[in-house]
Amino acid sequence: xxxxxxxxxxxxxxxxxxxxxxxxxxxxxxxxxxxxxxxxxxxxxxxxxxxxxxxxxxxxxxxxxxxxxxxxxxxxxxxxxxxxxxxxxxxxxxxxxxxxxxxxxxxxxxxxxxxxxxxxxxxxxxxxxxxxxxxxxxxxxxxxxxxxxxxxxxxxxxxxxxxxxxxxxxxxxxxxxxxxxxxxxxxxxxxxxxxxxxxxxxxxxxxxxxxxxxxxxxxxxxxxxxxxxxxxxxxxxxxxxxxxxxxxxxxxxxxxxxxxxxxxxxxxxxxxxxxxxxxxxxxxxxxxxxxxxxxxxxxxxxxxxxxxxxxxxxxxxxxxxxxxxxxxxxxxxxxxxxxxxxxxxxxxxxxxxxxxxxxxxxxxxxxxxxxxxxxxxxxxxxxxxxxxxxxxxxxxxxxxx
Amino acid sequence: xxxxxxxxxxxxxxxxxxxxxxxxxxxxxxxxxxxxxxxxxxxxxxxxxxxxxxxxxxxxxxxxxxxxxxxxxxxxxxxxxxxxxxxxxxxxxxxxxxxxxxxxx
Numbered sequence: 046x047x048x049x050x051x052x053x054x055x056x057x058x059x060x061x062x063x064x065x066x067x068x069x070x071x072x073x074x075x076x077x078x079x080x081x082x083x084x085x086x087x088x089x090x091x092x093x094x095x096x097x098x099x100x101x102x103x104x105x106x107x108x109x110x111x112x113x114x115x116x117x118x119x120x121x122x123x124x125x126x127x128x129x130x131x132x133x134x135x136x137x138x139x140x141x142x143x144x145x146x147x148x149x150x151x152x153x154x155x156x157x158x159x160x161x162x163x164x165x166x167x168x169x170x171x172x173x174x175x176x177x178x179x180x181x182x183x184x185x186x187x188x189x190x191x192x193x194x195x196x197x198x199x200x201x202x203x204x205x206x207x208x209x210x211x212x213x214x215x216x217x218x219x220x221x222x223x224x225x226x227x228x229x230x231x232x233x234x235x236x237x238x239x240x241x242x243x244x245x246x247x248x249x250x251x252x253x254x255x256x257x258x259x260x261x262x263x264x265x266x267x268x269x270x271x272x273x274x275x276x277x278x279x280x281x282x283x284x285x286x287x288x289x290x291x292x293x294x295x296x297x298x299x300x301x302x303x304x305x306x307x308x309x310x311x312x313x314x315x316x317x318x319x320x321x322x323x324x325x326x327x328x329x330x331x332x333x334x335x336x337x338x339x340x341x342x343x344x345x346x347x348x349x350x351x352x353x354x355x356x357x358x359x360x361x362x363x364x365x366x367x368x369x370x371x372x373x374x375x376x377x378x379x380x381x382x383x384x385x386x387x388x389x390x391x392x393x394x395x396x397x398x399x400x401x402x403x404x405x406x407x408x409x410x411x412x413x414x415x416x417x418x419x420x421x422x423x424x425x426x427x428x429x430x431x432x433x434x435x436x437x438x439x440x441x442x443x444x445x446x
Numbered sequence: 447x448x449x450x451x452x453x454x455x456x457x458x459x460x461x462x463x464x465x466x467x468x469x470x471x472x473x474x475x476x477x478x479x480x481x482x483x484x485x486x487x488x489x490x491x492x493x494x495x496x497x498x499x500x501x502x503x504x505x506x507x508x509x510x511x512x513x514x515x516x517x518x519x520x521x522x523x524x525x526x527x528x529x530x531x532x533x534x535x536x537x538x539x540x541x542x543x544x545x546x547x548x549x550x551x
Contacts (some may be wrong), residue, residue: 178487280534
């Protein structure tokens, strides 16, 4: 049975981590030292590098700090940056979690802030040790998926296996999120046909068109040189492989970074900013996508890779599913699931989909994923801007209202 | 059949005009494509694809039963299909040597 942590907003966590959050690059070193000195696998570093305020990044940081996997928050501010530290502190306090803000300029500088931070983390650890534990079921879980370091095998093995797993999760009442509309260019018509309403189908087509425009202006598609080394020739070929992660379930809605899915079922996360491109690439690397999925409430991220990504994440565990049998042989210690066996006829898509589901249950029960055990806690957050989703994007919310 | 478990090639959808490699294929290796014996013209890595039929410039490449781009150079059956003879119909891809400027539409 899975046992989780009950949170005041009704959600349940599968981890009870303490987050140390820096609010500008100038506070990064102090925050990192607090995490390093604390030397605890469940003390995680997150942060925002910019000095200018940004509504999106404040919202993402708030959502991350009150994520069900988080038990307490230490905020580290330099003092003069634009980030609204009071609003972040208030959001965490309102959730009932222990929270403390250290302002380096008011605390006597680097060494004394690190010392105060290490003490604060230790006190928080003690305070959250008795967080009430409750049984959790698959219907309580939000499971996300991304692909990274894709190659020609991704779309044949790991991605459709995740699709099979997603179909089972949706049938069992979980909430599933797939994303990166820039990697769905070319799939928009078939994807729109899976929408639960025609208006949602139109919204899906429009959001892929937005991605296509955005990437065209940027001058690069969502396509890395390693993708071509691995046999992928075009953006639309990569897209078709990536799309297979979504499985066959109906698509219940579109959300944007920081939105919580309003029901169980399958959701598409639209990660591409609205309006004309302003702050650069939609997501500058895989962890930028993972951070947004976690800000939407994801407890676990299923990460498929062909070339061999090693990353994990702060806050929510990453389960690594390796698509390519040669890559698995080269770096087995970084992979949770070997989907490349499908190519050799040693396993079916359904069998590997079942293995992924078993791994989700093991990790949700407290078992460490491989990247978690290795200490991978990558995190990145940059500037973006979004408009709220339109009413056509969330038909399930309209039905419940 | 190209999708038999013993074959190094897999046909992902009956409509496809390319086949995917389940393992590395070596130059000169005899491939059975729809009952026809063809010698591999180059070494082709796992996950890459090769032509199921003779293809010419402008032909749409079908994989997973859907268009994934079009052919730019004459390509014979069994030949590697990749960036040297195929392009995107959406956004051009880039390499480590690219500046990004060449991918502007």
